[in-house]
Amino acid sequence: MRLTDDQFAYIFSHFKALSFKKGQAIISPGDEVDAEYFVLSGCLKTFYMNDELKMFILQFAMPNWWASDYNALIYQVKATITVDCVTDAQVLCLSSNDREKLCTELHPFERFLRLRTNKGYMAAQKRLLSFMNNDANGRYEELLKLSPELYNLVPKQLIAAYLGVSRETLSRLTYKRKGS
């Protein structure tokens, strides 16, 4: 079930190219969320801030990754998380209307999204297990495997917020790895 060049061009015509500056928010808590974003260049992050203003990073989105507040998107509720730019970024924006239209018109696009969502689900489950198991070292190794380039691109306190550890623990993990 492959796309023809014409189908690909047709799908592509529904995406809107947008540019954002480092630090700029694409989605903020309370927003109506009506689109998802495919990263062309740069790096986004998706995070939740609790009542004590502690930041929990759900995801870094590098090129070829998708980001949104999927909970808000799927259940049509207001955003509870922030999506913003770790670096300057270029993204392709796909609205919910266009997503559903393309899924209805082109069965292969629906398959593509099903398989993409499978992978997102598994990534979330893997992180969940490592948090349940309190395995910061496992999370660190996983992140290195997933995107080694993140370590040069992203400030250390954001890496720590992703791993759910303090800056000190992150230093120990980094040191341990260098020593091994």
Add this chain to the structure above:
Amino acid sequence: MRLTDDQFAYIFSHFKALSFKKGQAIISPGDEVDAEYFVLSGCLKTFYMNDELKMFILQFAMPNWWASDYNALIYQVKATITVDCVTDAQVLCLSSNDREKLCTELHPFERFLRLRTNKGYMAAQKRLLSFMNNDANGRYEELLKLSPELYNLVPKQLIAAYLGVSRETLSRLTYKRKGS
């Protein structure tokens, strides 16, 4: 995009009805995983056991829920988690081959699975956030909302293993709620 009665009957003919006894394992670590299971009656649980034999419950699967080792299923690797029966259970088994065949033949079935996977993804993300945020109370309330019947059906130590808390903390959460 609705299914006709004939399409529904056709889909249904690909599911195999199976019965399991309380405590019986459907998937064990190391297994080849080639199917997923739709629960008709009873309750399954999906869990990971770490090197210290501590159990982490990913999911309770009640009627109308699905269970499998999705990581093994999607990435075609050996199982790392167990799926077993909290109670006697009747399930419908769908093989990977039949799933992909049905998705190719019937676009509405592919849509159904895309939307189902969205929900699984969001449930995993919600649990992930509550573990990152160390919010046992939030997890408890969430579970009550999701399936209040679990509290009568499932032994307390399994509820505690799902919430990632000790039996003592679970008693405190239960007591607090009764008192509120």
